[in-house]
Amino acid sequence: MASGYDDLPIVFAEDAETGELCHVDDVKRGLACGCVCPACGQRLVARQGEKNAHSFAHRSGECRWAAEHVITALSKRAIEERGSLALPPLSYPDACKGRDVEISPARTMRVVSVVTTDASGRGAPDLLVTVSGGGSEATFAVLSCLTHGATDAQLDSLFEGMGGVVEMDYAADMCERRRGLGRHYDRDELAMAYQDPGLIAGALLDEGYPFKSWVRNRRAEEAARESVARHNEDMERRRKEKVAREREAEEQRKAEEEERARRERERQASSIESEPIADAGASPSTPSRQMKAPTGHSLPDVAIQAPGARRYDVMQWKICGKEHGSWYVSNGDMDAMVTESGDGWCYDMVVDLDAEVLREALSHLGELVHGCVDFTLCVSASGARYTGKLAVSDGTTAPVTVRMESGDAAGALTALSELLSLNVKLSMTYRDSWGNAVGRRMVSIDVESRRIILSRDMLEVY
Numbered sequence: 001m002a003s004g005y006d007d008l009p010i011v012f013a014e015d016a017e018t019g020e021l022c023h024v025d026d027v028k029r030g031l032a033c034g035c036v037c038p039a040c041g042q043r044l045v046a047r048q049g050e051k052n053a054h055s056f057a058h059r060s061g062e063c064r065w066a067a068e069h070v071i072t073a074l075s076k077r078a079i080e081e082r083g084s085l086a087l088p089p090l091s092y093p094d095a096c097k098g099r100d101v102e103i104s105p106a107r108t109m110r111v112v113s114v115v116t117t118d119a120s121g122r123g124a125p126d127l128l129v130t131v132s133g134g135g136s137e138a139t140f141a142v143l144s145c146l147t148h149g150a151t152d153a154q155l156d157s158l159f160e161g162m163g164g165v166v167e168m169d170y171a172a173d174m175c176e177r178r179r180g181l182g183r184h185y186d187r188d189e190l191a192m193a194y195q196d197p198g199l200i201a202g203a204l205l206d207e208g209y210p211f212k213s214w215v216r217n218r219r220a221e222e223a224a225r226e227s228v229a230r231h232n233e234d235m236e237r238r239r240k241e242k243v244a245r246e247r248e249a250e251e252q253r254k255a256e257e258e259e260r261a262r263r264e265r266e267r268q269a270s271s272i273e274s275e276p277i278a279d280a281g282a283s284p285s286t287p288s289r290q291m292k293a294p295t296g297h298s299l300p301d302v303a304i305q306a307p308g309a310r311r312y313d314v315m316q317w318k319i320c321g322k323e324h325g326s327w328y329v330s331n332g333d334m335d336a337m338v339t340e341s342g343d344g345w346c347y348d349m350v351v352d353l354d355a356e357v358l359r360e361a362l363s364h365l366g367e368l369v370h371g372c373v374d375f376t377l378c379v380s381a382s383g384a385r386y387t388g389k390l391a392v393s394d395g396t397t398a399p400v401t402v403r404m405e406s407g408d409a410a411g412a413l414t415a416l417s418e419l420l421s422l423n424v425k426l427s428m429t430y431r432d433s434w435g436n437a438v439g440r441r442m443v444s445i446d447v448e449s450r451r452i453i454l455s456r457d458m459l460e461v462y
């Protein structure tokens, strides 16, 4: 990696005989200095002229790592002399919080030992510093960079087996200083300024030196990994919760949909119930012709017909069919539509306009109504059983009148009259002059005139 700082002048060199670090001002001039380059081992020339700053120079060729060697040597000496080292603050990128979280502030540690290492293989040695504190020791690498940094692979090699790697980034420091000097800086002078024992010691011991940082640290990396794991777990948990919420919402939606459908079926069944018979007047909008069935009894019981059971025992009826949520039941003499409302069973019982049938219905009224929340007796004047003549008058304003002309009209009307007096809801179905089945509510019975007065409001007929 060639850079503008290759072949920088150095102000310290090694005594060829003793290996001691010597300042250029402390040796003889020229080759007589007896010094060699700490990086390449070449004999050096001590330049001690009047014009330029004093420095050592290589006699031939360039040497890229000389300045780094000098700084590392000065660093080792400073740490040994002071017996301490200020470690930079330690933090890690927390994946959950989305920011850096501090593990420990900058702190000065007592140094147990300091040695050089070529573990990074970058071309200059680095330091391995063992510090103690809190009853334990830890070894960190200290990487000093003036002209060359270290690649990731070189950092990895240096980090191997260490608690961490602290980088002294004098290159960045120098850059900053160079910016302050503007265009009027002298590159060589600047580089030589960093080969100063006082500056090096100050940077190493200053807890606030801004160009000192952890470039590798086991605790921070472990904390970062754990935060990523927590973050992933958190994301997974949130994802599952989201799925669960969506499933719950979907189930609720389906339940509401089913409930709506059920209500719709009930509504339709209810409107079908109102279809059948002539609703005798009263409330046109409430065709309650239903009858009711015993609450607490399930409909399937109706399908069991016991031998000899009474005709009107609704519990003995057979189910003939089911439609729109209602059951059509019959015991052979009477039909009924049974609908379950929110409160219980509603019976819409259909019987023929026949004196005997009506009298029997009257005598078994208690059984019929038993358990029903709503009971309506729908009298059919259009069925086969009724063969008498029925006069129907469909006045446009006056109530509809049904007049029985023959058959046991008196008996039928008397029974109907009694039912009406018992507040039984009565409706009637018949064929109008066009042959259509029409249903109306019975309003009153006039036995004398053989008239059945119906409401003007039509019911749906089933």
Ligand SMILES: [Zn+2]
Pocket: 037, 038, 039, 040, 041, 042, 058, 062, 063, 064, 066
């Ligand atoms: Zn050299």
